[in-house]
Amino acid sequence: MIRHLKILEYALSSLYRRKFKNLAIFAVYAFTVSSLASILFLTQALKTEAAKVLVAAPAMVVQRLSGGRHDLIPTAYVDTIRGLAGVGAVKARVWGYYYDSINKSNYTLLGVEAEQAELELIEGRLPRGPEECAVGAGVSEAQVAGVGDDLLLIDAGGMGQDYVITGRFRSESRLWTNDLIVFSAEEIRRFFGVPAGLATDLTVEIHNEREVATLARKIKRLLPDTRPITRHEILHTYETVFNWRSGMVLAVFVSALAAFCILAWDKATGISGEEKREIGILKAIGWETSDVLELKFWEGMAISLSAFAAGLLAAYVHVFILGAPALVPILKGWSVLFPPFALTPYVDLYQIVVLAFLTIFPYVVCTVVPSWKTAITDPESVMRG
Amino acid sequence: MIRERIFISFLALVITVQLLLLVGGHREALRDDRVGVSAKRELVKRLGLTDLALWTEARYTRHPSQADLFTAFQDFPASFDHFPAGSIIAPDPAGLSTTLQVRRASARGQK
Numbered sequence: 066m067i068r069h070l071k072i073l074e075y076a077l078s079s080l081y082r083r084k085f086k087n088l089a090i091f092a093v094y095a096f097t098v099s100s101l102a103s104i105l106f107l108t109q110a111l112k113t114e115a116a117k118v119l120v121a122a123p124a125m126v127v128q129r130l131s132g133g134r135h136d137l138i139p140t141a142y143v144d145t146i147r148g149l150a151g152v153g154a155v156k157a158r159v160w161g162y163y164y165d166s167i168n169k170s171n172y173t174l175l176g177v178e179a180e181q182a183e184l185e186l187i188e189g190r191l192p193r194g195p196e197e198c199a200v201g202a203g204v205s206e207a208q209v210a211g212v213g214d215d216l217l218l219i220d221a222g223g224m225g226q227d228y229v230i231t232g233r234f235r236s237e238s239r240l241w242t243n244d245l246i247v248f249s250a251e252e253i254r255r256f257f258g259v260p261a262g263l264a265t266d267l268t269v270e271i272h273n274e275r276e277v278a279t280l281a282r283k284i285k286r287l288l289p290d291t292r293p294i295t296r297h298e299i300l301h302t303y304e305t306v307f308n309w310r311s312g313m314v315l316a317v318f319v320s321a322l323a324a325f326c327i328l329a330w331d332k333a334t335g336i337s338g339e340e341k342r343e344i345g346i347l348k349a350i351g352w353e354t355s356d357v358l359e360l361k362f363w364e365g366m367a368i369s370l371s372a373f374a375a376g377l378l379a380a381y382v383h384v385f386i387l388g389a390p391a392l393v394p395i396l397k398g399w400s401v402l403f404p405p406f407a408l409t410p411y412v413d414l415y416q417i418v419v420l421a422f423l424t425i426f427p428y429v430v431c432t433v434v435p436s437w438k439t440a441i442t443d444p445e446s447v448m449r450g
Numbered sequence: 451m452i453r454e455r456i457f458i459s460f461l462a463l464v465i466t467v468q469l470l471l472l473v474g475g476h477r478e479a480l481r482d483d484r485v486g487v488s489a490k491r492e493l494v495k496r497l498g499l500t501d502l503a504l505w506t507e508a509r510y511t512r513h514p515s516q517a518d519l520f521t522a523f524q525d526f527p528a529s530f531d532h533f534p535a536g537s538i539i540a541p542d543p544a545g546l547s548t549t550l551q552v553r554r555a556s557a558r559g560q561k
Contacts, residue, residue, distance in 0.1 A: 070454060073454050073457075074453060074454040077453040077454055077457050078453060081453060111502070111504075114502075115502055117483070117487050117491075118487060118490045118491055118494055119494065119500070120491065121490075121491035121492070121494045121495040122494055122495075122498075122499065122500050123498050123500065126498075126500060126516065128516070133518065133519070134518055135516070135518055156498070158498060162509065162512070170506060171506045171507065171512070172506075173503070173506070173512060175497060175498075177496070177497060177498075180496075184489075184492060184493055184496060185489040185492065185493075186489050186490065186492075186493050201503065203503075234493075237486060237489070237490075238489075238490060238493055239503070240502050240503060240504070241490060241493060241494060241499055241502065241503055242493070242497075242499075242503060243503040243506075244503050244506045244512070245497075245503065247497065266516075268498050292519075294500075294515060294516060298515065299500050299501075299515040302514050302515040303502070303514075303515070306514060367457060370461060371457070371460060371461055371464065374461060374464040374465050374468060375464055377468055378464055378467060378468050378471070381468065381471050381472075381475075382471075385471075385475060396504070396535075398505060398507060398511075398535045399507040399535075400504065400505040400506050400507050400511070400535065401506060401507070402503075402506045403504065403505070403506075404503060404504065409478060409479050409482045409486070410471075410472075410474075410475030410476075410478060410479060411475075411479050412472060412475060412476070
């Protein structure tokens with residue numbers, strides 16, 4: 066044990082002798098790990114949030130397609146679908162989008178049936194009458210209006226409509242409600258000018274989860290112009306969107322990993338004459354090849370372990386404490402009402418292990434292999450250069 | 451031995467802080483599972499929500515799960531994607547996962 070500690074002590078002295086070079090490697094290494102881990106933490110947290118909450122999404126949403134595009138669906142379809150065995154409640158929904166030219170942002174407008182029970186995540190209450198609405202925190206901030214204030218919107222007929230804000234969704238629900246404005250079901254129909262007998266889409270409750278796919282097929286056969294979207298498909302969408310192996314996340318991930326490979330490769334091929342001479346001297350004074358390899362192993366481990374740990378810590382603080390400020394501009398794009406991240410820290414240990422394997426292992430190998438080549442050469446020829 | 455002690459202390463400190471954060475985060479996640487998630491599920495159930503309110507710039511980024519089937523080319527086929535979010539949302543893998551070949555009995559007989 067003491068022998069290993071002595072070799073570690075020597076390895077640290079050796080690193081200290083080239084402190085500026087090693088400090089630079091540590092900084093680049095920690096930054097790379099931090100970038101990779103930030104992406105993994107952020108996508109994992111968003112994916113877990115979506116997966117945990119969307120289990121309460123409608124079992125099926127039925128849209129009507131016309132010319133390959135989403136179109137208004139006849140409410141007469143409700144009875145057809147309700148007639149199928151295994152189907153629970155079928156509701157016709159009216160919802161849509163509204164462009165606010167003052168803030169240059171889009172809102173999502175949604176109609177809900179008036180119910181007595183209130184939601185926990187709302188300050189105030191949901192709308193009950195035609196001149197009331199509830200808004201998300203993003204809309205509230207953009208309009209500088211809270212509960213009890215007025216909200217002026219232009220309806221489908223071009224007329225300004227004044228609504229009283231009766232509720233504001235709490236900040237905890239921002240990821241779901243940031244851009245929402247909720248009206249009563251009758252008012253949203255009037256606001257958008259949706260004719261009676263038509264709706265935006267239908268939500269279908271299904272008693273047995275295992276029958277969803279079968280019922281989707283039946284609905285498609287009975288009503289060929291519809292497109293049933295099951296809860297499983299909704300969940301799959303978010304699984305795909307925030308999968309670290311897809312899209313831009315993969316592009317950033319691969320770039321950072323490639324940068325790290327260049328660093329490791331440079332380390333592997335760039336063993337300096339001074340380092341070679343040091344190995345030659347160590348061999349000449351009686352060090353075994355295994356001792357030299359252990360020394361180089363500890364040098365590699367000292368840098369990679371500490372840089373990995375520091376990078377991981379920085380990523381955690383960046384994503385879960387600071388709200389991922391470096392990644393938000395990439396994710397935000399043109400989204401004006403982008404919600405600030407207050408993510409629940411769902412961390413997947415598997416991803417940390419994969420990241421450790423992808424960074425620590427190659428770096429240590431790249432440190433040990435060239436030294437091994439030098440260590441097995443005759444010490445005299447190594448010292449002579 | 452001083453350097454070795456400094457190094458081990460530094461490593462131990464960073465790993466301990468990391469572990470504390472992970473354990474703290476795990477507890478927060480469990481608490482959120484008990485309190486926050488049920489409230490959010492109730493919200494999603496009552497309002498019939500299907501998507502995260504992250505990207506509000508276009509229909510297919512606001513509601514990726516409800517978007518038209520040819521989402522990335524919403525305006526016309528082969529049009530460029532307008533928004534950065536479109537490059538984050540990757541399309542589903544193309545191609546078939548399984549294939550089944552059906553041949554006429556006469557063609558099989560000729561072979």
